[in-house]
Amino acid sequence: MNSFVDIPAMVAACRAACGKVYLVGAGPGDPDLLTLRAARLLAHADVVVYDHLVGPGVLELIGADVERVYVGKERSRHSVPQEGINTMLVRLAREGRSVVRLKGGDPFVFGRGGEELQVLAAEGVPFEVVPGITAACGVSSYAGIPLTHRDHAQSCTFVTGHLKDGSCNLDWPALARPRQTVVIYMGLSGLPDICAQLVANGLPADWPAAVVANGTLESQQVVCATLATLAAAVAREGLASPCLTIVGEVVKLRDELVWRAEADGARTTATTSNNTAQV
Numbered sequence: 066m067n068s069f070v071d072i073p074a075m076v077a078a079c080r081a082a083c084g085k086v087y088l089v090g091a092g093p094g095d096p097d098l099l100t101l102r103a104a105r106l107l108a109h110a111d112v113v114v115y116d117h118l119v120g121p122g123v124l125e126l127i128g129a130d131v132e133r134v135y136v137g138k139e140r141s142r143h144s145v146p147q148e149g150i151n152t153m154l155v156r157l158a159r160e161g162r163s164v165v166r167l168k169g170g171d172p173f174v175f176g177r178g179g180e181e182l183q184v185l186a187a188e189g190v191p192f193e194v195v196p197g198i199t200a201a202c203g204v205s206s207y208a209g210i211p212l213t214h215r216d217h218a219q220s221c222t223f224v225t226g227h228l229k230d231g232s233c234n235l236d237w238p239a240l241a242r243p244r245q246t247v248v249i250y251m252g253l254s255g256l257p258d259i260c261a262q263l264v265a266n267g268l269p270a271d272w273p274a275a276v277v278a279n280g281t282l283e284s285q286q287v288v289c290a291t292l293a294t295l296a297a298a299v300a301r302e303g304l305a306s307p308c309l310t311i312v313g314e315v316v317k318l319r320d321e322l323v324w325r326a327e328a329d330g331a332r333t334t335a336t337t338s339n340n341t342a343q344v
C-alpha cells in the first residue's frame with residue numbers, strides 16, 4: 066500500500082472546499098470613497114461582518130441577499146470580543162462562504178487587520194486584502210487641509226492617541242518637531258494631554274491644530290485652533306467620536322483651501338489664540 070500523502074494537493078483540495086475572507090477597507094464614511102472592488106464584493110459576498118465605524122451609506126451597498134453581522138467595536142465596548150470575531154471568520158470561511166470583513170478606513174491602519182489575518186493564515190483560510198482610504202487622507206481632504214506642503218511640512222506621522230492598555234505613551238520629542246504634520250487617531254479623550262505634551266516638548270502654544278469630527282460625512286465638523294486653545298474649543302463645540310486631530314502649519318491652509326460647506330448644525334470654528342470666529 067502506498068502510504069505517501071500528497072500534502073500540498075490535500076491543502077489545495079481543502080482550500081478549494083473552503084471559502085475566502087476579503088478584508089475590505091470601507092473608507093472614512095462617504096460611500097463614494099469606496100474602491101470599485103469593495104463595492105463589487107459588498108454586492109456579491111455571502112456574508113459581511115462589519116465594524117462600528119463603517120458609514121451608513123456604505124452599508125446600503127450590501128446586496129439584499131447578503132447576510133450582515135455587526136461586531137461593533139466602539140472604544141472600550143466591543144459587541145463581540147476580538148477572539149470571537151476571529152473564530153467567526155474562520156468558521157464562516159470553513160462553511161465555504163465568501164466573507165467580507167468590512168472595516169472603517171483602511172484595514173491595515175489602526176484597524177487590527179493584520180491581527181485578524183494572522184489568525185486566518187495560521188488556520189489556513191484563504192484571504193485577500195482590499196485597501197480603503199484611511200481617515201487621515203479622507204478626512205483631511207474633505208476638511209481642506211493638505212497633509213504635506215513644501216512650505217510647511219515635509220513629512221507626516223500617523224499615531225494613535227489610545228493604546229491597548231488605555232494609556233497614551235507617545236514619542237513626544239519626535240512629534241513636537243516643526244516642518245511636519247502629526248495626525249492623531251483616537252485622540253479625543255486624551256486631547257488636553259496631547260496638546261500639553263506637544264507644547265511641553267517644544268512646539269509653540271500658538272501652533273495650529275484642528276479636530277475633525279465625522280469627516281467626509283454630511284455631519285462633518287471642523288474646529289481649527291491652536292495647541293493652547295484646541296481642547297477647550299472642541300469641548301465648547303461638543304465634538305464627539307469619531308474625531309481626528311491634525312497638528313501642524315498645514316492647518317492654516319484650510320482658510321484658503323476649504324471646498325466643502327459643512328451642513329447646517331455642523332459648524333466650523335476657526336480659533337486663533339483667544340479669538341473665535343464662526344466660518
Ligand SMILES: C[S@@+](CC[C@H](N)C(=O)[O-])C[C@H]1O[C@@H](n2cnc3c(N)ncnc32)[C@H](O)[C@@H]1O
Nearest residue numbers: 170171174176199200250251279280307308309
Ligand atoms: C480604530 S481607528 C480605525 C482607523 C481606520 N482603520 C482608518 O484607516 O481610518 C478609529 C479612529 O479613526 C478615526 N476616524 C475614522 N473615521 C473617521 C471620520 N469619519 N472622521 C474623523 N475621524 C475618523 C478616529 O480617530 C477614530 O477614533
